[in-house]
């Protein structure tokens with residue numbers, strides 16, 4: 641049997657679909673019974689109006705306080721929320737969705753100009769090879785570091801579609817604004833000084849964009865677009881298209897995340913669970929495939945500055961609530977080592 645790396649190198653999932661192939665065994669990760677085991681109801685994930693939380697707006701204190709409470713409780717129960725009025729126009733969200741879709745619609749030889757090595761993150765392809773015994777995801781993706789600028793690898797930034805680079809550059813600026821306002825609001829909702837989360841991430845906090853393309857699949861019930869995982873980030877900002885597929889695990893049940901065209905889903909990663917001393921959980925999520933519908937999403941990973949030590953925030957630990965986590969550094973590396981074995985890494989940070 642071919643190795644995982646050989647399969648990843650030989651062709652993209654999109655090519656298998658174009659060739660009308662059935663998923664090969666290394667992609668088969670569940671049996672039909674699991675898929676048939678009831679539908680996944682829509683998750684009632686709270687919608688937070690960031691406009692009500694922005695200091696430049698003439699919102700009454702009472703209104704702001706109410707929205708902050710809603711934000712806090714969304715993160716306590718779901719580990720994520722849908723952000724609206726985030727300052728990015730619907731028209732621009734459609735534009736980045738469109739260039740992303742156009743990138744994947746191009747002929748394979750065009751996309752392969754940006755191919756990554758099997759063990760690398762950056763570039764076009766599948767995830768780096770997992771350990772033997774793990775399964776492959778029914779998806780192709782393009783992964784690019786977008787901030788800080790000196791960490792960008794220009795050769796992986798597509799030249800086609802023509803507007804791709806400019807749109808991504810613009811989206812990066814918007815993501816920096818969103819992380820600033822969301823981090824401040826999250827701190828305030830916990831009764832902390834508004835800059836404390838931003839300071840914990842550090843001036844050189846990184847943003848990485850992952851353009852996910854989930855082709856349709858003849859046998860959607862036996863594959864997954866993305867296997868169950870929690871993110872190793874601080875937090876992740878997800879832009880979905882109109883096709884459902886992302887699911888969140890709660891009380892051992894999968895719930896489907898609704899698609900809202902104007903919203904950004906802000907989802908906690910393990911490092912926010914550490915910073916909040918476990919008050920907010922980093923939710924386990926996965927993506928299912930469809931027989932006839934393809935799906936795209938853009939996930940932007942927001943991660944503390946390289947080599948910066950992070951840990952439970954000062955304002956959240958005291959004698960009554962002692963730290964549950966140790967300080968960690970470059971946690972995403974440990975997270976990745978476990979991810980490749982199909983495991984979570986959070987326990988490695990526990991006291």
Ligand SMILES: O=C(O)CCC(=O)C(=O)O
Nearest residue numbers: 850852878886927937939
């Ligand atoms: O496609 C999605 O909606 C989620 C993607 C995701 O979870 C990830 O890229 O880590």
Ligand SMILES: [Fe+2]
Nearest residue numbers: 869870871925
């Ligand atoms: Fe994720």
